[in-house]
Amino acid sequence: MAVKIRLARRGRKKAAQFDIVVADARAPRDGRFIEKIGTYDPNTNPASINFDGDKAFDWIMKGAQPTDTVRAMLSYRGVLYRKHLQLGVIKGAISQDVADERFTAWKEQKDSKIEGKRTSLGSAKDEARKAALAAETKVKEARAEAIRIKNTPVAAPAAEAAEGETTEAAASTEATEEAGA
Numbered sequence: 001m002a003v004k005i006r007l008a009r010r011g012r013k014k015a016a017q018f019d020i021v022v023a024d025a026r027a028p029r030d031g032r033f034i035e036k037i038g039t040y041d042p043n044t045n046p047a048s049i050n051f052d053g054d055k056a057f058d059w060i061m062k063g064a065q066p067t068d069t070v071r072a073m074l075s076y077r078g079v080l081y082r083k084h085l086q087l088g089v090i091k092g093a094i095s096q097d098v099a100d101e102r103f104t105a106w107k108e109q110k111d112s113k114i115e116g117k118r119t120s121l122g123s124a125k126d127e128a129r130k131a132a133l134a135a136e137t138k139v140k141e142a143r144a145e146a147i148r149i150k151n152t153p154v155a156a157p158a159a160e161a162a163e164g165e166t167t168e169a170a171a172s173t174e175a176t177e178e179a180g181a
Contacts, residue, residue, distance in 0.1 A: 032172060
């Protein structure tokens with residue numbers, strides 16, 4: 001019996017979520033499975049990957065084959081690196097203590113990198129929100145200024161405008177007289 005670690009879809013239309021399951025390779029995608037080891041939500045940024053690393057490691061060591069997507073997730077969370085180190089221990093290339101130290105150091109580095117991405121995404125979102133608010137405030141102030149200028153009574157320019165209209169009317173009558181002649 002070939003055992004696979006794969007995704008089983010759930011969730012509504014266009015908002016898929018997945019269960020990470022261990023199943024017989026002949027079973028349907030969303031059908032019968034042996035064990036559920038976690039969940040995957042691609043709709044968040046970064047994608048939420050929650051699974052029991054120890055169970056996944058046990059199944060990998062027993063010979064379960066992950067699909068391509070699950071392999072990428074296991075690699076991202078360090079399960080495949082842990083398997084690599086464990087095979088070195090089994091062959092006698094390194095001791096268990098050295099393997100544990102290497103895995104712990106890698107895990108800390110990876111967790112800090114993930115947390116850095118989360119904080120940078122959060123700060124970028126805040127900066128975009130502040131920039132949008134500043135642009136909106138600038139537009140609002142420009143509109144208020146235009147309304148203020150429109151509503152202020154202007155006495156002297158109105159008189160000049162009236163004189164300008166009479167000179168324009170006189171010029172237009174002269175132009176029509178010349179064209180008619």
